[in-house]
Amino acid sequence: MSRSHFEHLALAEQARWAPQFVPVLYHADSAMALVVMEYLGPHIVLRKGLVRGELYPLAGRHLGTFLARTLFYTSDLYLTAAVKKERIGTFLANSAMCKISEDLIFDEPYFSAPLNRHTQPQLDALAESVRRDTALKLAVQELKARFLSDAEALLHGDLHTGSVLVTDGDTRVIDPEFAFYGPMGFDLGAIIGNFLLAHASQLGHERTRGEREGYRTSLLAQVSDLWTTFAHVFADLWRECAQGDLYSQRLLRDAPELRERAITVRLQSIWDQLVGFAACKMIRRILGLAHVEDFESIADAERRASCELAAADLARDMLRNRRAYVNVAALIRAARELT
């Protein structure tokens, strides 16, 4: 099965539940590995915009809505178990793409993998200390266990800021060729981790001290918007559209408060997991094979290393001390304290 086969299947599924946030799919042909979709202009890649310091005030809310809708409608809250298992089966065969994520996100940054790289010599001590950090590696492998086993919802699978096209008022998610059934916190963690990388890189892009101060604040506001919107839309969908095999209606008759309690518990558990996955995505971009333009475009190695170190320190604390990041306000407070 080709990448384009799964890209097309995932795009079709996303288009069903969140059509305004993906390109229109015109045609697909698995045999030809062909996907024909809408040309998006004047959109630019979100990551490039963030490097330039441009504002996309709706991006966080749009992405939160996209995630709430795609995760809810492909989960046990909406689908019967039999239908969901059929969908899981369809995407199980995308294991080669999943394997790339498994290696690059959860394993390679934590040992001396041949293709790892980092800003040298400034980050040598960090890389070394991460490899010896047993508590950190334990936290990351436990998240990998969830990535390998928990088929909760259909994920985009690679939702970083380079997989999002934006204009001032429009947001489109592209490139879902890593799609698979996985844990709900993964896509959320991926995109929030990438916003945090963008935030940490801003000091490296300042031409004058304090120039990007306001912009940094607005990036953290995006994180807050994204999560708050996700939580709000997800809860509303659960209240209004739940028809799956989990928390079925018949259980509510004698316990009407069950649903609201369940929404609170589930959102907290998605949040807790998101913090871990976000941190994994941050570390891989600093110590692993594939880096991000946010940092790479900082020509001065000292300044780049300083931004990377701040982001890595935050990420490491998010993994080792996850309970301190109990909600989005706590996460934003910690990010704001980055030097």
Added chain:
Amino acid sequence: MSRSHFEHLALAEQARWAPQFVPVLYHADSAMALVVMEYLGPHIVLRKGLVRGELYPLAGRHLGTFLARTLFYTSDLYLTAAVKKERIGTFLANSAMCKISEDLIFDEPYFSAPLNRHTQPQLDALAESVRRDTALKLAVQELKARFLSDAEALLHGDLHTGSVLVTDGDTRVIDPEFAFYGPMGFDLGAIIGNFLLAHASQLGHERTRGEREGYRTSLLAQVSDLWTTFAHVFADLWRECAQGDLYSQRLLRDAPELRERAITVRLQSIWDQLVGFAACKMIRRILGLAHVEDFESIADAERRASCELAAADLARDMLRNRRAYVNVAALIRAARELT
């Protein structure tokens, strides 16, 4: 796909990893829905033996070994992700059997399902109060979420004391037609929950007061043996045979204590989940459709109800107050306090 198709597939897999604890498989034919296996005599069904008050001193250890081996060898600790996904796919089609479990274990005891039954009128108040117990229903649905989504290892899927044939020295697990990839704590919880039901039913089988006192203690010793053996064998397999994609060897080089830390963390999390699943299995046998001979064979309704109430109270506390059951000693202490 017929029940016998999945029974044969699961039996073949179990026979590969724990041959001494399953019947020998001679022949299978999916088209004819045929499985030909070893005739086991003079074995009897474990549940029947427990009702009679007979001792099978090795059963706990054998079942602990069976579970450690079947769960380890079908998990990400032993298999590569690609191979495990292929296995998951094979058993996804067994969704009709899973649906029976989903309904009977996690849903029906918690609302007025038409086929529910319980000892009346003695348990009317319990049934009513369980239906209104929001915290209990929340805990149970969160376990159902794990049952629906967490494809950690190949499970037997219906491992109660009626699915085990025993002699003094031999233990064989039969009837794996509910097999699927699910959470590791489920089979463990099922069998331990059934030992706890057997334990709670003993007072109802006494002809003279105190007659089964020693036997009750030996049943709890079986629970302890089962868990302790599971933990020991599972940990040793992890140390000696791990070759899967999780906690891969290359991560141990710079953090040699990672594996022991991971074993501790993982066993605790399996234990925590087991407590919840065990309790679900107990409640379903008291308030749901299918009851167990342990209680059904107590002719006197007052005595039966008293045993059932004690078991249900324990199970409910295990679900509502799971942190109090932090290890097998705490669980056994609580069970011993049953009146």
